[in-house]
Amino acid sequence: MTKYVPVAEQSEEDLKWMREALAMAQDAFSAAEVPVGSVFVRNGELIAKARNRTNELMNATRHAELEAIDYILSIFPPKTENFPLSPHSGPPGDNPFAETTLYVTIEPCIMCASALRQVGIKRVCFGAGNERFGGNGSVVPVHSDPMLKNAPPYEAVGGFYREDAIMLLRRFYLTENVYAPNPRSKAKRVLKTVFQPPGVSMHGPNGQNLKKPSSRQRIRSGNNTRSSTPGGTSDASGSGAEAMSSSTSALPPKHPVEIIKNAGD
Ligand SMILES: [Zn+2]
Secondary structure (H helix, E strand, O other), X not given: OOOEOOHHHOOHHHHHHHHHHHHHHHHHHHOOOOOOEEEEEEOOEEEEEEEOOHHHHOOOOOOHHHHHHHHHHHHOOOOOOOOOOOOOOOOOOOOOOOOEEEEEEEOOEHHHHHHHHHHOOOEEEEEEOOOOOEOEOOOOEOOOOOOOOOOOOOEEEEOOOHHHHHHHHHHHOOOOOOOOOOOOOOOOOOOOOOOOXXXXXXXXXXXXXXXXXXXXXXXXXXXXXXXXXXXXXXXXXXXXXXXXXXXXXOOOOOXXXXXXHOOOO
């Protein structure tokens, strides 16, 4: 289960660092990368910041989190030989992630969540959930699954500047993706400014994806597409976060609000 911190309960410390992560996401946007940014903070000090570089490096694993992990291990290499199998087995201070919080604009994907657990991150704060690929509870709770024995679980909480993180993705997916195999015209798309509550599932009770209704269905239901998509969509899933693991694809948005507004589809 994904945990969200209500806005009223979010600390200024967490918000301060999330603003830094958002700046990195904006940097990714400017570089035509899927706009996800991250910063790593160790004992109140920023030790790394990174953004997606999947397009630049033609490598789908180059997510912001993995970019930063590689950098941190290069400047704070653990001395204990057991680090890869038991990240906290060394003396205090040996593992650079043991007292480190990751701030990332979108919930880490399953790949990154696993890597973060392997290196023994202490805590993850994210902006918007990632219902397609999220590894902190939206899809798979990699951060806390007791089946994983070699690395301790870590705390993961979301909801920090969530709407800002989503809007960056929505703006990105309104642009033409020059890296897409078959670039689609986005001329008719409208920037959505309405948000579902965090954690509302876009999946049906059996886990199936809820399909966008046809034009005929919308007419029959008086354009009330919310009633024909009972699960709604959540967080970044309707804004393009689903394409993070494959930055070369531009998946169609699934947010019901867009379906209502976008009469030309
Ligand atoms: Zn990732």
